[in-house]
Amino acid sequence: MTRVEPGPWRYFASRVVTAAFIVVGAITLLFVLTQLVRGNPAEVLLGPRATAEAVAEFARRMGLDLPVHERLLQFFGQVIRGDFGVDIISGRPILDMVLEVMPFTLALTFSAIALAFLIGVPLGCYAATHPNGVGDRIAAVLSVGLISMPSFVVSIYLLLVFSIWLQWLPVLGAGGSGGILDQLTRLVLPTSALAIGWIGYVARLTRSSMVETLAEPYIRTSRAYGLAESKIIYKYALKNACLPTLAVLGLGTGRLFGEAVFAEVIFARPGLGTLIYTGISTRNYPVVQAGVFAIVLLFAMANLATDMAYAWVDPRIRAGLRGTSAGRR
Amino acid sequence: MSEFPLLSIRGLGVDFTTSRGRAHVLRGVDLDIARGRIVGLVGESGSGKSTLALAILGLLPPNAGSVQGSIRFDDVDLLNSSAESLRSLRGHRIAMIFQDPMTALNPVFTVGTHLRDVLNAKGSGEDAMEHNKRALEMLAKVGIPDPEQRLKAYPHELSGGMRQRVMIAMALLTTPDLLIADEPTTALDVTIEAQIVSLIREMRTHVRGSILFISHSLGLVSELCDDVAVMYAGAVVEQAPSVELFANPRHPYTRALIDCEIGLDDDDGQKLRSIPGEVLDPLAVAPGCTFAARCSLAEPRCHDQAPQFRSVAPKHGVACFRA
Ligand SMILES: Nc1ncnc2c1ncn2[C@@H]1O[C@H](COP(=O)(O)OP(=O)(O)O)[C@@H](O)[C@H]1O
Ligand SMILES: [Mg+2]
Numbered sequence: 346m347t348r349v350e351p352g353p354w355r356y357f358a359s360r361v362v363t364a365a366f367i368v369v370g371a372i373t374l375l376f377v378l379t380q381l382v383r384g385n386p387a388e389v390l391l392g393p394r395a396t397a398e399a400v401a402e403f404a405r406r407m408g409l410d411l412p413v414h415e416r417l418l419q420f421f422g423q424v425i426r427g428d429f430g431v432d433i434i435s436g437r438p439i440l441d442m443v444l445e446v447m448p449f450t451l452a453l454t455f456s457a458i459a460l461a462f463l464i465g466v467p468l469g470c471y472a473a474t475h476p477n478g479v480g481d482r483i484a485a486v487l488s489v490g491l492i493s494m495p496s497f498v499v500s501i502y503l504l505l506v507f508s509i510w511l512q513w514l515p516v517l518g519a520g521g522s523g524g525i526l527d528q529l530t531r532l533v534l535p536t537s538a539l540a541i542g543w544i545g546y547v548a549r550l551t552r553s554s555m556v557e558t559l560a561e562p563y564i565r566t567s568r569a570y571g572l573a574e575s576k577i578i579y580k581y582a583l584k585n586a587c588l589p590t591l592a593v594l595g596l597g598t599g600r601l602f603g604e605a606v607f608a609e610v611i612f613a614r615p616g617l618g619t620l621i622y623t624g625i626s627t628r629n630y631p632v633v634q635a636g637v638f639a640i641v642l643l644f645a646m647a648n649l650a651t652d653m654a655y656a657w658v659d660p661r662i663r664a665g666l667r668g669t670s671a672g673r674r
Numbered sequence: 675m676s677e678f679p680l681l682s683i684r685g686l687g688v689d690f691t692t693s694r695g696r697a698h699v700l701r702g703v704d705l706d707i708a709r710g711r712i713v714g715l716v717g718e719s720g721s722g723k724s725t726l727a728l729a730i731l732g733l734l735p736p737n738a739g740s741v742q743g744s745i746r747f748d749d750v751d752l753l754n755s756s757a758e759s760l761r762s763l764r765g766h767r768i769a770m771i772f773q774d775p776m777t778a779l780n781p782v783f784t785v786g787t788h789l790r791d792v793l794n795a796k797g798s799g800e801d802a803m804e805h806n807k808r809a810l811e812m813l814a815k816v817g818i819p820d821p822e823q824r825l826k827a828y829p830h831e832l833s834g835g836m837r838q839r840v841m842i843a844m845a846l847l848t849t850p851d852l853l854i855a856d857e858p859t860t861a862l863d864v865t866i867e868a869q870i871v872s873l874i875r876e877m878r879t880h881v882r883g884s885i886l887f888i889s890h891s892l893g894l895v896s897e898l899c900d901d902v903a904v905m906y907a908g909a910v911v912e913q914a915p916s917v918e919l920f921a922n923p924r925h926p927y928t929r930a931l932i933d934c935e936i937g938l939d940d941d942d943g944q945k946l947r948s949i950p951g952e953v954l955d956p957l958a959v960a961p962g963c964t965f966a967a968r969c970s971l972a973e974p975r976c977h978d979q980a981p982q983f984r985s986v987a988p989k990h991g992v993a994c995f996r997a
Binding site (some may be wrong): 349560561563564565566567568569570571572573574576581585601658659660663 | 688731733761763768769772779780782783791795832841844848937938
């Protein structure tokens with residue numbers, strides 16, 4: 346192996362390798378789990394009334410008669426080619442089905458993260474700069490309350506209040522054909538349901554790292570040079586204080602995708618979550634597999650993106666002088 | 675040229691609230707800084723030098739209790755100024771160089787950002803291009819090679835000596851009336867220290883104002899400063915022009931300090947500790963002289979009556995009954 350020079354490229358390469366490991370590990374795990382499904386998958390898929398010949402033929406077509414390691418390799422091969430086979434229920438290529446719903450899940454999770462940051466970060470900054478004030482206390486109670494509330498509970502309450510009781514917002518669906526405005530209004534409730542817990546989380550994290558940062562000697566330097574307090578907080582301190590929040594975000598996307606599954610099901614939105622959910626309830630395992638794989642891929646990519654953002658903010662990471670998540674907390 | 679000093683501190687007292695109780699860190703400091711002079715402030719570690727510097731800037735840490743006494747800067751009463759007017763003095767008429775250049779610069783901003791924002795805060799009305807040009811010139815002036823590159827560098831890419839030069843550049847960009855340098859070389863190794871000291875000496879040609887040079891080393895201060903103030907356990911015990919102080923030390927602590935340093939090649943806190951006895955605990959209440967417990971000349975009144983700072987010769991003040 347050639348030696349990689351230290352610095353940005355080495356850092357980038359190491360993060361890509363990590364992401365690749367996550368994906369490979371997850372595919373293997375996924376494969377193992379499908380092997381654990383009780384009984385012959387062909388039987389399960391074809392149902393109790395299938396003839397023995399049909400089951401054998403189906404198993405052969407699915408490659409179920411091959412040894413385990415060959416099937417694993419085959420599975421990897423399929424994944425790399427993006428060939429997840431054809432859905433036996435709709436007769437459509439599974440890849441198409443996944444790609445069709447992926448944008449909905451992406452829109453939902455990204456808007457939830459954006460909302461959490463747009464509200465959580467300023468809230469945290471405010472709390473940090475007014476420690477033990479009324480606002481800080483209210484924010485503390487609220488955020489702890491919000492963090493500990495499961496998002497599916499929030500989803501149901503939001504639905505009840507805003508869609509059914511007040512009738513301000515449409516109840517269900519994504520508004521696929523209703524134009525961009527309709528799509529956006531239908532995004533409001535599920536996004537809020539996902540974001541609410543995260544707002545509290547981001548606010549708490551930002552507050553604590555902001556308080557820590559404001560006590561750093563370099564902040565005293567900024568003050569000693571007469572910089573405006575708002576500039577000190579939102580420029581000099583925030584760029585340092587957002588690092589732990591960013592680091593946590595990377596890992597948090599995993600949880601977020603999980604929560605998105607519930608939100609999609611509750612709000613009857615198309616998306617990877619709904620795809621997986623219907624797949625499970627109809628025992629359509631190839632579709633479940635492909636859906637879970639898509640989520641794993643998104644998770645790995647979100648992680649990679651966070652690491653890049655982290656390196657973009659902190660030059661010491663680019664230089665390979667310190668690690669990401671482990672370094673600060 | 676006006677006669678009254680640029681900075682005049684009287685009876686400055688600062689307490690900190692700590693988990694062990696109230697720490698009396700400054701116990702009535704008297705100090706004058708004349709215009710255009712370099713004043714050395716010497717005292718062993720923990721005597722309250724940095725606290726004094728922060729009190730002047732109005733940047734005491736949050737656990738500092740109410741501040742006693744007065745600090746007059748030119749015609750401004752610093753202790754009774756609004757936060758806003760203090761802020762406009764900082765980085766404009768008063769600048770500070772901190773002890774540890776490794777932590778005093780923000781790790782996620784470039785040297786250029788640090789320097790340009792100092793000019794920005796000063797509000798000179800110039801544009802960004804002009805600021806950049808001034809920053810470049812200043813980096814060259816403080817002896818940083820390849821300033822174009824360094825302007826884009828982050829603090830971690832520079833050595834300790836280079837970072838301290840950046841701090842000095844920040845301070846000089848403000849063209850202050852008062853420059854406070856708090857042990858600017860203590861965190862650096864000896865060869866770098868010599869370079870920084872000669873840079874500070876050179877700075878005199880750029881800084882028309884006064885410099886308060888804080889150090890724990892009498893040797894360093896005697897090389898560099900016009901006047902010397904000696905600090906012990908939160909109070910200035912003696913102040914005089916350098917030559918006068920070394921020729922004619924009056925306070926027993928100053929004498930002990932000079933004795934400890936004489937005939938020794940290098941300077942550091944080690945020798946100061948060879949004065950018998952222990953430094954006064956900041957938590958202790960001391961009605962008398964803070965040095966009495968360690969003083970060989972102490973008489974009964976030294977223990978229960980605080981000696982006032984008084985003039986014993988022109989420009990030579992001392993706080994001691996026996997001087
Ligand atoms: N924020 C603070 N809280 C409590 N004690 C402090 C604080 N800052 C400084 N001290 C104490 O005040 C004394 C003087 O500290 P300092 O001004 O840093 O001295 P010097 O700069 O002369 O070494 C020390 O005993 C130190 O422990
Ligand atoms: Mg100090």
